[in-house]
Amino acid sequence: MKKLKVSTGHLDGCFGCHIAILDMHEELLPLLDVIDIVRSPINDVKEIVEADLCILDGSIGNTKDEAVAKEFRKKSGKVLALGTCAALGGINGLRNLFGLDEVLARSYTENESTVDGRVPSSPDIPALRKHVRALHQVIDVDYAVPGCPPTPGMIKSALVALLNNQEPLLPKKNLCHECNRVHKAMYEPKREFVTADVSSIMELDEIDPQKCFLEQGLLCMGPATREGCDARCVKGNTPCRGCMGPTPDALEQGAKMINAIASILPAGALMFMEDVVGIGYRYSLPVSIMPFREDR
Amino acid sequence: MKAGLFISEGDGAISGVIDVRALEARYDGAEVVRVLDNLHCAASLRLIAEEVRNRKLDAVVLAGESPLFYSRTRNGGRILEMLQGLDINANRIGIVNLREQVSIPHAKEPVEATKKAKVLIDVAMEKVRVLRDVGMIEVAPKRTVAVIGSQPGGFFTAMRLLERGFHILFIDHRPVPPEGDFLPQVIPTIASVKNHPDVKFYSAGITDLYGYAGNFRIKLGGDINLRAGGIVVSIGDDAEYAGRLYPYLRIERDSNGHFRNVMSDTAVTETVNPGIFLIPPGPHLSHTIASADSAAMSLDALLSKNSVNHELFVSEVDQEVCGGCGTCIKTCIFKASEIDQVTKLSSTNIKRCVGCGNCVSACPTGARDQVSATTKYLMSAIGILSGYEPPNGIKVLYLACEGCGYPSLDYAGKEGIEYATSVMPLSVKCAGRIDTQLILEAFRRGFRGVVICKCSDDHCLNIVGNLDLDRRANLFRAVLGSRGISPERLRIFGVTSCEGGSCVANAMDFINHLKTLEATA
Numbered sequence: 001m002k003k004l005k006v007s008t009g010h011l012d013g014c015f016g017c018h019i020a021i022l023d024m025h026e027e028l029l030p031l032l033d034v035i036d037i038v039r040s041p042i043n044d045v046k047e048i049v050e051a052d053l054c055i056l057d058g059s060i061g062n063t064k065d066e067a068v069a070k071e072f073r074k075k076s077g078k079v080l081a082l083g084t085c086a087a088l089g090g091i092n093g094l095r096n097l098f099g100l101d102e103v104l105a106r107s108y109t110e111n112e113s114t115v116d117g118r119v120p121s122s123p124d125i126p127a128l129r130k131h132v133r134a135l136h137q138v139i140d141v142d143y144a145v146p147g148c149p150p151t152p153g154m155i156k157s158a159l160v161a162l163l164n165n166q167e168p169l170l171p172k173k174n175l176c177h178e179c180n181r182v183h184k185a186m187y188e189p190k191r192e193f194v195t196a197d198v199s200s201i202m203e204l205d206e207i208d209p210q211k212c213f214l215e216q217g218l219l220c221m222g223p224a225t226r227e228g229c230d231a232r233c234v235k236g237n238t239p240c241r242g243c244m245g246p247t248p249d250a251l252e253q254g255a256k257m258i259n260a261i262a263s264i265l266p267a268g269a270l271m272f273m274e275d276v277v278g279i280g281y282r283y284s285l286p287v288s289i290m291p292f293r294e295d296r
Numbered sequence: 297m298k299a300g301l302f303i304s305e306g307d308g309a310i311s312g313v314i315d316v317r318a319l320e321a322r323y324d325g326a327e328v329v330r331v332l333d334n335l336h337c338a339a340s341l342r343l344i345a346e347e348v349r350n351r352k353l354d355a356v357v358l359a360g361e362s363p364l365f366y367s368r369t370r371n372g373g374r375i376l377e378m379l380q381g382l383d384i385n386a387n388r389i390g391i392v393n394l395r396e397q398v399s400i401p402h403a404k405e406p407v408e409a410t411k412k413a414k415v416l417i418d419v420a421m422e423k424v425r426v427l428r429d430v431g432m433i434e435v436a437p438k439r440t441v442a443v444i445g446s447q448p449g450g451f452f453t454a455m456r457l458l459e460r461g462f463h464i465l466f467i468d469h470r471p472v473p474p475e476g477d478f479l480p481q482v483i484p485t486i487a488s489v490k491n492h493p494d495v496k497f498y499s500a501g502i503t504d505l506y507g508y509a510g511n512f513r514i515k516l517g518g519d520i521n522l523r524a525g526g527i528v529v530s531i532g533d534d535a536e537y538a539g540r541l542y543p544y545l546r547i548e549r550d551s552n553g554h555f556r557n558v559m560s561d562t563a564v565t566e567t568v569n570p571g572i573f574l575i576p577p578g579p580h581l582s583h584t585i586a587s588a589d590s591a592a593m594s595l596d597a598l599l600s601k602n603s604v605n606h607e608l609f610v611s612e613v614d615q616e617v618c619g620g621c622g623t624c625i626k627t628c629i630f631k632a633s634e635i636d637q638v639t640k641l642s643s644t645n646i647k648r649c650v651g652c653g654n655c656v657s658a659c660p661t662g663a664r665d666q667v668s669a670t671t672k673y674l675m676s677a678i679g680i681l682s683g684y685e686p687p688n689g690i691k692v693l694y695l696a697c698e699g700c701g702y703p704s705l706d707y708a709g710k711e712g713i714e715y716a717t718s719v720m721p722l723s724v725k726c727a728g729r730i731d732t733q734l735i736l737e738a739f740r741r742g743f744r745g746v747v748i749c750k751c752s753d754d755h756c757l758n759i760v761g762n763l764d765l766d767r768r769a770n771l772f773r774a775v776l777g778s779r780g781i782s783p784e785r786l787r788i789f790g791v792t793s794c795e796g797g798s799c800v801a802n803a804m805d806f807i808n809h810l811k812t813l814e815a816t817a
Contacts, residue, residue: 097778097779172616172617172661173616173617173618173619173661173663174619174621174660174661175619176619176620176621176622177618177619177620177640178619183620183621183622183635183640186621186622186623186625186626187622187625187635188625188626189625189626189628189631189633189634190626191626191627191629191760192626193626222621223619223621223623223660223661224660224661227619247617247619247660247661247662247663248617248662249614249617249661249662249663250660250661250662250733251662251671251675251733251737252733252736254775255731255732255733255735255736255772255775256659256660256661256662256731256733257660258732258768258771258772258775259657259658259659259660259731259732259733259768260621260623260658260659260660261771262658262764262767262768262770262771263623263626263627263654263658263764263767264623264626264627264658265767269771272771273771276771276772276774276775277774277775277778280775288736289733289736289737289740290736290739290740290779292779293778293779293780294779294780294781295780296780
């Protein structure tokens with residue numbers, strides 16, 4: 001059988017999604033019988049070559065990201081956006097709330113650990129784009145697997161589906177569906193429920209590992225977040241931060257979380273109010289209805 | 297989709313301002329466009345019916361009168377019945393308010409009024425195109441009527457209905473006063489009703505009330521469960537009692553806290569909640585008796601039918617998308633959102649759902665949608681409305697709730713108050729339906745301000761819709777700020793349903809404020 005030629009590439013991101021590929025561990029081995037990794041930072045092949053499938057992680061932040069993404073698109077049969085940065089713009093996208101000058105100044109001159117800093121300028125350094133964009137906002141993308149990073153299981157399922165000529169399907173429901181915590185107050189048809197006023201997770205001596213976080217007064221982004229991550233944070237007794245992005249039927253994540261939280265006050269509201277924008281749009285600002293600040 | 301567009305000249309009142317012939321010539325999205333003298337006289341209705349039949353139309357857009365004409369007057373109601381009798385689904389009837397919200401307030405700007413009318417027609421055409429057909433349920437009416445309150449009017453309605461074989465349930469928060477407390481001339485009627493075998497008296501507070509015209513379920517304190525086909529409210533001028541009943545009856549109240557009828561001249565006993573009738577306190581006993589007879593007549597007509605049809609204008613859940621978070625369960629004041637104990641997914645109890653859409657806004661997944669106005673429709677409507685470019689002035693989206701905001705803007709029209717054409721109205725069922733995503737979309741589409749006119753405190757027909765909007769907006773202002781949009785570009789104010797002057801004054805003040813804001817920026 002002819003092996004599927006796969007290339008992988010890295011754009012604006014933390015490389016965590018490539019690590020997640022390696023985190024498949026021995027489960028990667030049978031896959032290597034049927035796929036051929038022709039180009040990847042993992043095998044250190046630098047030249048972008050023709051492939052049946054290309055897997056790109058990271059968002060589009062600068063001119064190089066854009067050029068690399070376009071080159072991959074040209075040389076690849078199908079393109080898979082891997083991880084939240086590629087699929088939704090990711091956490092890098094939060095810089096869209098600031099002007100480019102502010103971003104550069106913050107990084108190179110205003111940073112507390114910087115002395116006599118200056119914004120580097122050289123033709124060799126790719127120029128930052130004004131706004132961070134998700135991959136599909138720059139090139140045609142065939143499939144996307146969100147997650148920061150996606151679980152190795154999600155990556156494997158996507159690859160297996162593609163090897164069987166099927167489209168990798170993403171779930172449509174929110175995280176509450178795969179979260180096994182017990183809902184009690186949330187299922188009572190009463191307008192308000194009493195929770196402790198929690199403005200930070202550190203305030204609690206103990207977090208009940210069985211009970212819905214919102215019912216404990218803790219902000220959990222689960223209701224406004226797509227499932228599919230195996231609820232790994234929640235299993236680790238940590239509320240969801242929303243890295244899978246909005247469910248496909250919501251138009252965006254931040255506004256939807258506001259709508260929901262306003263109805264279930266005071267659950268999680270104090271924590272949310274610490275930073276409504278930063279929390280609501282942490283991973284998905286570039287795919288928001290208004291993906292950037294217009295006046296900067 | 298074959299849609300017919302019928303434009304009214306308003307017997308000259310609309311065509312005197314809006315160039316209806318230009319609209320007729322320019323409209324190519326419809327199967328047929330007709331300009332008629334008006335949309336309510338017998339000849340016009342015959343012509344509309346003929347066009348529907350001959351061209352096999354499945355959608356009709358009526359551009360002329362306000363939606364309130366259709367929902368609050370008998371003639372208007374009969375037109376909707378006629379269209380539904382011709383197999384036009386209720387969701388395929390679009391209404392464009394050319395009279396109160398275009399030709400009157402923009403009487404001095406005929407060119408702009410015509411442009412704006414075109415855009416509003418586009419919105420209605422979009423609505424009949426994108427909404428799905430609404431389903432119906434049939435209710436076999438119960439021949440029992442609940443009379444709430446112990447004022448003489450209720451006894452007179454009861455007497456009339458008892459004569460026609462109905463059963464009567466008297467409900468009051470206190471025992472019925474002794475006959476000696478009533479005017480001498482009404483005592484014989486009260487005595488005869490009290491002695492009638494088909495009458496029962498309950499003195500307890502209402503703790504739950506839901507259902508439809510034809511079949512209401514009423515729960516009283518002390519675990520008493522009652523059923524009635526219709527309800528008559530006869531509490532006189534007891535505003536305090538009205539305040540306690542309002543969350544259950546969902547009838548408009550005036551600024552003094554008294555229940556209001558839908559029209560003080562032609563629909564004296566009708567309320568905004570079908571199947572619930574009101575006997576307003578009259579200046580003379582004769583008024584009360586006339587109202588009592590009128591209510592009895594309406595109830596007899598309603599409850600003597602073999603079946604009453606109701607459109608299921610509810611909140612629907614896509615079970616493929618719902619994850620069972622429970623947000624809608626907590627949102628719904630009517631206990632209409634239910635969680636399935638096995639699947640842990642949400643569903644709507646159609647007997648309880650009033651279709652306000654608060655849960656649709658609240659649903660963080662988008663699994664819930666409003667049958668009468670889907671999110672897709674509202675998003676497109678905002679896009680279409682943004683297409684109107686006023687020659688001068690600041691374009692603002694005017695989101696008006698059907699309870700108070702929209703009727704108020706109509707009252708402004710009725711009162712002949714003029715305002716800028718750049719105020720683009722979009723009606724939503726309830727302030728609670730205003731998903732913050734819609735506000736963001738409005739700014740993305742280029743509106744320079746969003747003004748929301750909702751029911752004032754304690755006047756929301758859906759009890760908490762206006763409160764939930766405020767909570768959402770309070771959190772949402774930070775989002776506007778983060779996008780470089782001054783939070784002052786979103787203004788929310790409350791009115792009761794007949795404050796035309798104040799709602800226009802508020803909108804114009806808002807536009808002036810935006811001008812100042814932009815001049816100083």
